[in-house]
């Protein structure tokens with residue numbers, strides 16, 4: 001496994017260098033043969049009243065070894081269905097994450113409290129990683145104290161990206177620009193050569209997504 005970009009929606013130029021989010025599918029034609037990696041989940045914006053059928057499709061995807069994570073799923077206080085419905089769909093996906101032993105990639109907008117509360121009450125074994133984190137160091141450390149990881153894109157709080165310990169460093173494009181840009185930003189902020197940053201994040205994504213390796 002050689003993943004640099006932990007969250008995108010487009011197939012990367014170098015197959016296998018990104019975790020590509022496909023919602024509830026389908027996996028693009030030919031992409032498995034090319035060696036791409038995928039993340040499948042029900043985005044909070046897409047949760048419908050009848051999300052059971054969406055989860056049935058998801059289960060089939062999660063059985064695929066080229067789909068090593070569940071997501072993006074989570075909470076959005078500004079968009080999508082009611083909080084109640086978002087939480088029901090989220091809790092069901094936590095169960096799937098535990099059942100398939102695959103970590104979760106989370107989309108969280110203005111509702112970190114719900115994520116922390118559920119991490120405490122559900123006590124999952126699988127890691128959770130909030131993508132596109134833009135909060136400050138205090139919020140980041142609060143999440144870490146609950147065992148919740150974060151990843152950084154081009155828009156981020158520079159102080160958080162500077163302070164994150166190297167064994168918790170995750171970078172992403174979310175489908176915008178290239179991971180090289182995010183890596184060079186992190187390199188400048190952390191006064192670390194880009195090559196070293198690449199090695200750290202590859203190690204971290206491998207550990208997150210295939211902990212046995």
Ligand SMILES: [Zn+2]
Pocket residue numbers: 007008009021072174
């Ligand atoms: Zn995304």
